[in-house]
Structure formats: structure tokens, C-alpha cells
Amino acid sequence: MLRIASIFVLVIIVAVGGGYLLAGFAAAPAIEVMRPRKAVGTDGTLEMVVHAEGRLSRFDAFLEQQGQRYRVFSLDDPSSGTKIQQEAENRMRVTAPLGKRAIPALRPGPARLTVTAARPVLYGLRTLETIASRDLELRFTPPRLSIASRHHFVNHGGAEMAVYRVSPSEVESAVQVGDTLYPGFPASGAGVTNADLALKVSFFALVYDQDLGTAIRLFARDEAGNTARANFDHRIFPKPMRRSRIEITDEFMRRTVPDIVEHSPELGSLPLSTDEELLQAFLRVNGELRRKNADKIASFAAETSPQIVWEGAFTQLSNSQVESTFADHRTYFYKGREIDQQVHLGFDLAVTANVPVHASNTGKVLYADYLGIYGNCAIIDHGMGVQTLYGHLASLDVKPGDRVTKGQTIGRSGMTGLAGGDHLHFTMLVNGRMVSPVEWWDPHWIEDRVMRKLREAGAQAAPASATAQAR
Ligand SMILES: [Zn+2]
Structure with missing residues (x-):
């Protein structure tokens, strides 16, 4: 009996010990x-x-x-x-x-x-x-910011440039417009003479759907998350936005929608047999695809060069008929009833079919392919977030990675994508946001808004050796 009991105790000890060890695993x-x-x-x-x-x-x-x-x-x-x-x-x-x-x-x-x-x-x-x-x-000391450029005039829907100083020079910095950050690039990349690393250049914009009272200021954030903001002088000018009505016909949809759907796998397969199905597909293209295309266009901002590679005013397609405003609020009608509203961001430059389309300025091709509502489309980077887009081309003569000079033929005009007729859809992009090209076509604007500030920044900047001695 005693023996049975001791075996029982032993079994318990082994079980508990084993369990204790197993629990460790x-x-x-x-x-x-x-x-x-x-x-x-x-x-x-x-x-x-x-x-x-x-x-x-x-x-x-x-x-x-x-x-x-x-x-x-x-x-x-x-x-x-x-x-x-x-x-x-x-x-x-x-x-x-x-x-x-x-x-x-x-x-x-x-x-x-x-x-x-x-x-x-x-x-x-x-x-x-x-x-x-x-x-x-x-680290608890926030970065330090100060504006270096003078006179900032911002047209609603347009762009501006600021030169500023930030220290430490390696922290993230930008011009902040509302919630949007427009990164600053070392001023040496803009050809500013004697620029030290703390001097930055930022191209920024007050886009068409931002309020006229949107805060515009300098922003910096270091690795520890310490942030700094600094106001700088600027004036905002309202710009009238045009409203127009567009009649959508079955003929127009039959010509454009199936081709766009076929080239846009992100829409999935859409039935296109009946007029009603075609209309529903048009609305998906005009709304959902327009937004997806805008996101894709914005993504190229990350590939911009830190150096300005453009020179002088951007050129407008020669012999083209220009619309007078950017950000046209369009209301779409089908058989007399309102079916949609969108804002058209860009300029439609009417031309005849198959005329050569030129690079508006010197740069590097980032995209040259079909892009939804823009049809055959090219995007050229000019540096520091400034880019141009060319849409509805019949054909493309360039490929991503190509360097192009101002005036070089990049393709031929056409009516691919969501185009009612032969025209070039042209827009300027600043850090992926669509802005009015009118400013960039104007040599006076380029001189006063950009070149003057870069020259003044260069004149202010002390030679590197003198700065070192002063410390
Ligand atoms: Zn257009």
C-alpha cells in the first residue's frame, strides 16, 4: 500500500516537473x-x-x-x-x-x-x-526657420516660389499650404551662387479647391519630431473660375468610353452594350477614373530632380487656340438632363490632328503611355517638383528616362482618351498638384516670381569661406 502511494507521489512529481519544464517551451x-x-x-x-x-x-x-x-x-x-x-x-x-x-x-x-x-x-x-x-x-530644440525671399504673390490656382533658411540644414522642410507640404530643395540646385546647405528653394501652390484664407507658411520637422513653423509675407489674388456646360452624346461616348475602359484595368470589366450601360461607364470614367488618374499623376512628384533643369518661360503649343481660364467647372448634360459635374484642370489647346507637340521646356520624361482620360500622355519633369503633362496625343515619340530639350517633338496631337476633338490637354504640376500654366508661359512672371528671388538669394549669401571664418 505504501509502495503504491510512493509511486503515485513520484508520478505526480514527474508530471509537475515535466509540466514545469514544458511550460518553459x-x-x-x-x-x-x-x-x-x-x-x-x-x-x-x-x-x-x-x-x-x-x-x-x-x-x-x-x-x-x-x-x-x-x-x-x-x-x-x-x-x-x-x-x-x-x-x-x-x-x-x-x-x-x-x-x-x-x-x-x-x-x-x-x-x-x-x-x-x-x-x-x-x-x-x-x-x-x-x-x-x-x-x-x-532632442528638444526645434529647427529654426527664416524667409530669405521678398514679395510673394499667389494667384488662386497658381504657383509661387520661396527661398528660406532652415537649420539644422538636413531636417525635412517645406512651404506648407493648408495641409499640403511643398518640399524645399537645396538652393544650389537652383543655381544660387554661394548657397550653403541651409538655404532652400520651394515651389508651392494654392490649388483651385483650397480656400483663399488657407494658411501659407514655412514648416520644418526634425528626426525627433520637433516641428517649427514661420509665417512669411504673401498676398493672395482670387481668380474667377469659369463655368461651362458640356453636352454628352451617344456618339461621343461610343467613340471614347470603350477605348478608355479597355486601357484601364483598374475599372474592371464594364458592360457597354446598351446606351444606358455606356452612360454608366462614362460616369465611372469621368469621376472614379479621373480621380485615380490624378493620384497616379501626383505620384510622379516623388521622382522629381533636386535640380532645376528648365530655362526661361515655358512655351505654349504654337498655332493653338487657348481657353482663357484654368479650373473650368463643367456641368455635363445628356439628353437635356444634368448627369455629372467635374473640374477641368488644365488648358485645352485646340489644334488640327497630328501636329507635332513640343516639350514646353527642358527636362526628363517620367511617363509616356496611355493614362485613362488623358489617353496617350507624357509627363516631363523639370526639377524641384515642377512638371508638365501633355494629354490626348495620337502618338508618343519619347519614353521614360529620355532627356528632352525645350521645343523637342515628344509626340503628335490627337483625340485619345476623353477628348471631344483634336486638342492638346496641357497642365503644369507643382509637387503633383495641377496649377495654371498661364504663369509659366509668361516671361515676366518667371523673371519676377523666380529668377529675381534666386539672384537676390545669391547676392545675400556670403561666400562659403567667409561664413566659416565668422564662426
Ligand atoms: Zn482637357
Whole structure:
């Protein structure tokens, strides 16, 4: 009887011991810290995800600096401003404020973030713990910004240029118009003589659908997330926007819509047999595809050259009939009833079929292919976010990567895409946003808005050696 009992006890000991060891092989919590990666500023955020089976017995984050330990987060007692999301049964995301505003005692310099997560196993007899840590740099001084150029006149729907200084020179900086950032490029790329790295040039725009009262100012943000803003003098000029009505006929839709649908896989397959199906497809093309095309066009801004490669005024297609306004609010009618409204962003330059279309200025071809409502379309980059677009071409003579000079033939005029007749659809782009080309065709505008400011910036900039001696 005693023997049976001792075997029983032994079995229990083996079972418990084995279980204890096996529990050690169960998965410990996994920690992933998304932010911050390297630097922390005044208003930083800790963002992390923990993966764990079952309940967590501990989940916290501390920042250590010069022997002091500051609590950033604790699951037991989350501070205000902390967000905890149970994203799945075994995945929790935490965002908590981490910076000088949340922990005023922090000082600039190195610090170490340590995150600990633990979960009980084997009825609480064992704990599986994971510790993740990251070395961080704390910086609380915001970048410094100041305007260098004078007289900024912005036409609604048009562009402008500013020259400014930012330090440290390597931080992200831009002219901010509402929510839109127009990045600044080193002024040396605009041919400014003696330009040091802190001097930047930004082309920006107040686009047609932004309010006349939209804030326009300089913006900078460093790696630690410290931001700076600075106002600069500018005047906004309203521009009348034209309204027009467009009659859509079955003949027009039969000629344009099937071809566009065939070239635009993003629309999927659309039935096009009946007049009603054709009309529905036209509305998809005129709305949804127009927006998708605009997004694609905007994406080429990222490929712009940091150097200005254009020279002098942009040229308008010769012998073409020009419409008088940019951003034409068009109302579409079909058999007497209103079916759609869109804003036409660009200039339609009426010409006869198959006339040579020239590069409006020197640049590099980024796109030369079919592009939805624009049919055969070319996009040329001229540097610092300035680009031109040519639509409805019958044929293209260039390919992406080609360097083109002002006046070089890039294709022939036509009526591909959503075009009622032979014409060139031409628009200027500033950082992917469509702006009126009228300004860029005008040598006086180019001189006063761009060249004058670049010359003045060059005259102000001290020679590099003199700057070094002054320090
Ligand atoms: Zn057009």
C-alpha cells in the first residue's frame, strides 16, 4: 500500500516537473516597438505591439537616463493620453506619450527605453518574460526657420516660389499650404551662387479647391519630431473660375468610353452594350477614373530632380487656340438632363490632328503611355517638383528616362482618351498638384516670381569661406 502511494507521489512529481519544464517551451510574449526608432522630441509617441497567449501579468515601459528611471507606460496604471487597443485575441497595441511634455524631467542626450512583458504559465507557477530595449537620442530644440525671399504673390490656382533658411540644414522642410507640404530643395540646385546647405528653394501652390484664407507658411520637422513653423509675407489674388456646360452624346461616348475602359484595368470589366450601360461607364470614367488618374499623376512628384533643369518661360503649343481660364467647372448634360459635374484642370489647346507637340521646356520624361482620360500622355519633369503633362496625343515619340530639350517633338496631337476633338490637354504640376500654366508661359512672371528671388538669394549669401571664418 505504501509502495503504491510512493509511486503515485513520484508520478505526480514527474508530471509537475515535466509540466514545469514544458511550460518553459511555451511562447513568451513578443514585443515590437514601432516608434520611436532613434530620436525623441518634445511631443514624441511610444507605439508598440505585444503578442501573447492569455493574460499578461506585466507589461510596462521605462526610459532610463543618467541613472534616473521614468515610467512611460504600465498596463496596471496607464497614464492619461495612453491608448490601449486589443487588436486580436493575442495582440495588443499601445500608444503612449513619450517626450519632454509628458516627462518634463528629461534632458537632451542619450537615453534607453526598456519594455517588459510577462505572462503566467502552469497556473501561475512559472512566468515567461520578454525584455526589449532601444537606445534613443533625446532632442528638444526645434529647427529654426527664416524667409530669405521678398514679395510673394499667389494667384488662386497658381504657383509661387520661396527661398528660406532652415537649420539644422538636413531636417525635412517645406512651404506648407493648408495641409499640403511643398518640399524645399537645396538652393544650389537652383543655381544660387554661394548657397550653403541651409538655404532652400520651394515651389508651392494654392490649388483651385483650397480656400483663399488657407494658411501659407514655412514648416520644418526634425528626426525627433520637433516641428517649427514661420509665417512669411504673401498676398493672395482670387481668380474667377469659369463655368461651362458640356453636352454628352451617344456618339461621343461610343467613340471614347470603350477605348478608355479597355486601357484601364483598374475599372474592371464594364458592360457597354446598351446606351444606358455606356452612360454608366462614362460616369465611372469621368469621376472614379479621373480621380485615380490624378493620384497616379501626383505620384510622379516623388521622382522629381533636386535640380532645376528648365530655362526661361515655358512655351505654349504654337498655332493653338487657348481657353482663357484654368479650373473650368463643367456641368455635363445628356439628353437635356444634368448627369455629372467635374473640374477641368488644365488648358485645352485646340489644334488640327497630328501636329507635332513640343516639350514646353527642358527636362526628363517620367511617363509616356496611355493614362485613362488623358489617353496617350507624357509627363516631363523639370526639377524641384515642377512638371508638365501633355494629354490626348495620337502618338508618343519619347519614353521614360529620355532627356528632352525645350521645343523637342515628344509626340503628335490627337483625340485619345476623353477628348471631344483634336486638342492638346496641357497642365503644369507643382509637387503633383495641377496649377495654371498661364504663369509659366509668361516671361515676366518667371523673371519676377523666380529668377529675381534666386539672384537676390545669391547676392545675400556670403561666400562659403567667409561664413566659416565668422564662426
Ligand atoms: Zn482637357
